[in-house]
Amino acid sequence: MPELPEVETVRNGLAPVMEGDVITRVEQRRPDLRFPFPDDFRTRLEGQTVATLGRRAKYLLADLASGDVLVMHLGMSGSFRVEEDAASETPGDFHHPKTKNTKHDHVVLHFSNGKRIVYNDPRRFGFMTLIPRATLDAHAMFSKLGIEPLGNRLDGTFLSSAFANKKTPLKAALLDQGIIAGLGNIYVCEALWRAGLSPKRAAGTLTRKDGRPTARAETLAQVIRDVLNDAIKAGGSTLRDHAQTDGSLGYFQHTFAVYDQEHEPCHRDGCRGIIERMTQSGRSTFHCPQCQH
DNA sequence: AAGCGAACCTGGCTGC
DNA sequence: TGCAGCCAGGTTCGCT
Numbered sequence: 001m002p003e004l005p006e007v008e009t010v011r012n013g014l015a016p017v018m019e020g021d022v023i024t025r026v027e028q029r030r031p032d033l034r035f036p037f038p039d040d041f042r043t044r045l046e047g048q049t050v051a052t053l054g055r056r057a058k059y060l061l062a063d064l065a066s067g068d069v070l071v072m073h074l075g076m077s078g079s080f081r082v083e084e085d086a087a088s089e090t091p092g093d094f095h096h097p098k099t100k101n102t103k104h105d106h107v108v109l110h111f112s113n114g115k116r117i118v119y120n121d122p123r124r125f126g127f128m129t130l131i132p133r134a135t136l137d138a139h140a141m142f143s144k145l146g147i148e149p150l151g152n153r154l155d156g157t158f159l160s161s162a163f164a165n166k167k168t169p170l171k172a173a174l175l176d177q178g179i180i181a182g183l184g185n186i187y188v189c190e191a192l193w194r195a196g197l198s199p200k201r202a203a204g205t206l207t208r209k210d211g212r213p214t215a216r217a218e219t220l221a222q223v224i225r226d227v228l229n230d231a232i233k234a235g236g237s238t239l240r241d242h243a244q245t246d247g248s249l250g251y252f253q254h255t256f257a258v259y260d261q262e263h264e265p266c267h268r269d270g271c272r273g274i275i276e277r278m279t280q281s282g283r284s285t286f287h288c289p290q291c292q293h
Numbered sequence: 294a295a296g297c298g299a300a301c302c303t304g305g306c307t308g309c
Numbered sequence: 310t311g312c313a314g315c316c317a318g319g320t321t322c323g324c325t
Contacts, residue, residue, distance in 0.1 A: 002318045034301075034320085058319075076319055077303075104303085123302045125319060168296070177320080184318055239318065240305075259318095281297060284316085300322080307315080 002058055002074045004149065004182030005231035005252065010080055011055045013245030017082050017115050018050040018062060027108040034075060034127040044068055044130050045109070057145055057181035061136075068130045071141070075125025082245045085116045117245070146179040149228055154180065155221045156206075156213030163203035164211065170220075171199035171280050180224070186237060186259045187227055189286045193258045194223035196268075198292045199278075199285045230255070258286040266290060 026042045038044070048064040055061065062070040107119040107128060119128070131139055146162075147153045162179045163170075173179060174188040183191070192199050197216060206217035231237060236250035239260075244250060253260075257267055258275050266273040266288040273290025 006318070073319085075302095076317070121302095122304065123317090123319095125302070166295090172296080175319095186318060237318075282299080283319095295325100297325085298323095301320090303317100305316085307313105309311105309313090 002076060002078065003184035003187055003231075003237075004055075004058060005187070005228055005234075006236035006250065007055055007058050007060060007074065007182075008232050009236040009244055009250060010074070011053055011060055013082065014060070014080060014117060015053045017111060017113065017117060018053050018109075020050070022047065022049050022112040023109055024112050025110040027110075029106050029108075033106060033121060033124045034073075035129065037128065038130050041128070041130065045070065056142065057148070057177065058184070059141075063133060067133050069133050069136055070128065071131055071136075072119075072128045073126050075121060075123060075127070077123040078119065078121040078126035080245050081118050081120070081247065083116050083118060084114065085110055086114045144178050145181040146177060147181065149180050149182050149224050154225065156215075156218035159217045159221050160207040160211070160213035163217075164207040166203035168203050169199060169280060170197055170201050170203050170206075171285050173203035174224075175283075182228075183224070185283055185285075186256070187224075187231065189259045190227045190257055191220065191224045193268075193288060193292060194227060195220045196292055199280060199287050201293070258288060261286060 023045050026045045028037055028041055031037065044066065045064070048066055048068070051063040051065060053060065053062050058073060060072040062072070064070060101120070104120050104122040105118050106121055106124070108116055110116045136142060147158065163173055166173055170192060171188060174183050174191070175185070189199070195216065197220060206214050206220065208214055231252040234250055234252035234255065235244055235248070237252040238249040239253060261275045262277040264275050266275060268288070268291050271288065271291040273288040275286055276289055278285050
């Protein structure tokens with residue numbers, strides 16, 4: 001469940017379990033996910049108190065008392081669930097109609113509060129690693145990341161200057177994590193629809209000749225914030241069988257205007273368009289050819 | 294330099 | 310029912 005709103009939803013679910021608690025035991029069930037785990041992964045985690053659980057773009061960052069940061073990325077198919085450690089395991093779960101899919105449980109963190117968090121990731125595009133807090137910002141993983149879309153820097157002026165002279169389509173420019181960090185395929189499609197902008201429009205066309213932002217740039221900045229905030233309020237989007245950390249489902253997918261809505265009528269007032277799917281740089285783009293220009 | 298396709302993996306769905 | 314083919318929320322590498 002991996003764009004910014006889903007990662008933020010995960011953070012909200014894990015923070016009460018992790019913050020202020022001690023990691024008592026770590027089960028690392030394979031040597032690697034997307035990358036190998038550090039050799040000393042377990043020993044650097046066990047016995048550590050988690051100070052805070054934060055988020056940067058699509059990365060979860062658990063600050064440890066040792067000064068290390070546990071960096072976690074969900075990739076395409078990663079998810080966390082919270083379970084009771086002590087009791088249960090016994091019959092209780094027997095009533096649940098759905099058998100838990102534990103096949104791809106790769107990491108389990110046990111906490112002093114009697115709970116455990118389980119990381120499951122069928123495709124293994126996610127990863128976990130440890131980086132000292134002091135060197136985090138300089139690390140290659142973060143040094144080239146763009147701005148936080150929900151921070152105070154995203155506005156028309158930022159977009160017009162970041163996109164100036166770019167011929168690349170808006171779709172690709174918005175997916176570029178080096179400009180804005182945290183948007184993915186769903187929310188880029190949704191934001192462009194809200195702004196009435198074509199995914200194919202050259203990114204550079206949001207900048208006026210004098211370098212100042214066009215009205216479209218201002219609108220786009222605003223709807224990006226709106227769509228992310230709306231999605232976070234909804235607990236993110238749930239595709240396929242993914243769930244939040246407590247097993248409940250996000251429901252923003254019921255609000256999609258264009259994503260995964262090919263052949264559906266456009267919902268914009270007065271628009272009679274039909275949503276189309278196309279491929280841009282290898283990924284599906286959904287848009288309304290009638291009202292997005 | 295920018296921009297595109299391919300690669301990394303597994304699983305679910307569609308259509309023959 | 311079986312199986313091939315396509316598709317999936319991300320990121321990075323390597324080739325024009």
